[in-house]
Amino acid sequence: MSFAKLKATRQVKQSYVTSNTLPTSPESSAVPSEAVHQHAEQTENIYKSIPEYLEIRTSPTSGRGLWTTKPCNPGQVILAVKPHAAALSNERLDLHCSQCFGEGNHASLKRCTKCQAVYYCDSTCQNADWPLHKNECVALQRILASGETSIPSEAIRCLGRIMWKRQKQGPLSAWTREIDLLQSHTKDIEPAAYELHAHLAISLVRYLGLSSPSEIASFGMASGADLANFVSRFVTNTFTITDPSLTPLGVSVSPPVALINHSCDPNAVVVFPRSRPNTQEPLMQVIALRDIVAGEEILTAYIDTTLPKALRQASLRETYLFSCACALCTSAAPVDPRESVWCPKACGGMCPTPTEENSLSQCTKCRAVLQKTDEVLDAVRIGQQALDKATLLQFSDPAKSKQLSSKLVPILASAGATPSSHPLLALTRLHTALLIADLHHPQSQSQSDAPTTPTPTPTEAQAALDEAIVAATKAVAGLEGVLRYGHPVRGIARAELGKLLAVDEPAPRAPGTAAEEALRYPPSGVKRLRLALETLVQARGELGVGFGPPNEGGVVGRSVRDDIVRLERELAVWKKGLGEALRDAKEAKTGLS
């Protein structure tokens, strides 16, 4: 697996949960309580950042994990820690501060004058990062002076930071021991993963400037085997750092958070709401997604749980080397929204998506048999191919990517795929993101197209805005079917929809008859503003859970709050204007009579 793919996997290391069709009993109950025991004292005591009410226990199925000894409410911050090490992705280096990961730009950020590769908010951030950047700066200068045109990937730079810090802290420090206790899978890795591990190890040795294997001893490692273990620990335990709207920014390693095991039906999520002073950022926060009872294991999702079981299992096996037996993976529910098509008799029920192996499918509500199996199978197959291609092209050729998603979304929908089903939901989300990006940069187009596109007319701009609203509405509907209330991904998608609805209409439609208006989506004028307000209020509620009430929904939650205030004012003006217009009309009528 390439690191890009690994990154893509980790970037969705958030929890995604199905709706209330799943049992709500603690998943930890799957492990007999006598089999779960507190971890040996020597490891438990070193994790100083873990609050007292969390216990490290081990289970025969998943190794060490974190258990809570007191109940947690939805939105509660269970754990908040600054990662042991973090590195911005290469394409983000000149857009974010390398110390606090705060957003800036070329002009506002200060560049390191020596390596010219990293940027900071100001001298406070630069000074705070200097103890680590000191070594990094020399390594980067050496790499660039050697004729390399680009600097090493974030994975290598993050590994380098860990190596230099462990050299400073010493092998017996709690910091180093926490790193050394991270789970390693060196002995179990599949041949397919050798390439990634070997590539990381070789690149790291080069980056550190080591010329012989013996030099590794200065980092507290005895042999190449230690280095292989170190790389394996990194692959199994990295987290993607995201911005407050969940866009990936880079990689990080946090041993306390890495103690948390996986479930495709998790009770907690890991987010970076950015609510603290810069010196504490990027702060990782583990937030409860639902009520968690005392004695229950804290579980997050390592992968995108909007995916169907086979894809989730493949991804977990490939990177984390285990088969998931969580409530969702072992569910006996007759249909999973991730793999579903609408009832052929339109009774409102769903049928499981047919497969090559099992083409017989019936509505789980009215038992009607799905006849157009081949059409569904074909649509899912070409939908998956288009999704893979569109995902690959989304940054290099967004117009081509959009072309693919706009073609396949209606094909899947007309084959009967439900909004939460795969690959329709993934294509809808990608399509929405591309349409929103186009609203910001309408000139973005296929590389093969003409060099410029004229500025859209108000009517074209209105059509583009309305198209984005329709796509965002479908994405929210799809996510609602597979993610729990308050999930950050759901909250952000709803906030995006609310913000789109709140945009000033470039060319509002003339009102039609009441019947016409009732059928039109999105609505126009004041009706649109009311829908925007309603959507933003719902988004604020969800973001309040997913990013934790103390963080007020993170940066996005706080901007949604400001949008709500603005919309309430705007609607009050409309109401007042409407009242005055009605009064004037009444007075004019009275004057006339």
Ligand SMILES: C[S@@+](CC[C@H](N)C(=O)[O-])C[C@H]1O[C@@H](n2cnc3c(N)ncnc32)[C@H](O)[C@@H]1O
């Ligand atoms: C980030 S670590 C989690 C902490 C780890 N259990 C430990 O002892 O350090 C990820 C690894 O834990 C194990 N793991 C996590 N969740 C699991 C699950 N649901 N079932 C089985 N193993 C799991 C796998 O070996 C996986 O590669």
